[in-house]
Amino acid sequence: MKFNLNIKKYVFVGAAILCLSTSSCINDLDQNPIIDKGQSEIINESDCQSFLAKIYSGFGLSGNVGPSGGVQDLQGPDQGSLCFLRGLLSLELYPTDEALWNWKDEGIVELCTNNWDYTLFYAYTFYQRAMLNIRYCKEFLDNYPEDCGIPNIKQFRDEVRACEP
Numbered sequence: 001m002k003f004n005l006n007i008k009k010y011v012f013v014g015a016a017i018l019c020l021s022t023s024s025c026i027n028d029l030d031q032n033p034i035i036d037k038g039q040s041e042i043i044n045e046s047d048c049q050s051f052l053a054k055i056y057s058g059f060g061l062s063g064n065v066g067p068s069g070g071v072q073d074l075q076g077p078d079q080g081s082l083c084f085l086r087g088l089l090s091l092e093l094y095p096t097d098e099a100l101w102n103w104k105d106e107g108i109v110e111l112c113t114n115n116w117d118y119t120l121f122y123a124y125t126f127y128q129r130a131m132l133n134i135r136y137c138k139e140f141l142d143n144y145p146e147d148c149g150i151p152n153i154k155q156f157r158d159e160v161r162a163c164e165p
Contacts, residue, residue: 058132
């Protein structure tokens with residue numbers, strides 16, 4: 001019995017030393033932002049126009065790198081089907097009698113027969129794209145108030161309000 005108690009004591013002491021020696025406090029969480037621009041530094045005409053271009057490109061482009069968005073092994077349909085406008089067109093036309101689709105593409109058959117739910121790739125990616133564009137528009141309106149001093153900011157803000165899906 002005494003031998004078993006000594007082993008438990010050594011195991012407990014060994015476990016305590018192991019826990020105390022393997023600490024996660026090695027400054028992994030003390031990281032600087034990748035882009036070190038504050039809000040006061042982005043309020044200029046060039047950054048405003050770049051942000052406005054990003055909002056507009058969110059409607060027609062599928063990614064920043066090209067047709068595949070830099071992803072080689074993508075699950076689901078091609079990246080061209082991830083564009084906001086194509087997704088809007090697909091979800092509005094395929095369930096109606098306006099569009100006839102002869103190919104048996106995965107997901108399109110479900111859309112054409114009104115046999116789909118939120119897990120369908122086209123519906124899910126369209127929703128994600130719409131929410132991303134809404135977030136961009138909101139962030140633009142938050143970062144660039146009408147009194148920020150940028151020429152034509154009122155026009156830019158009106159365009160963003162009209163673009164917001």
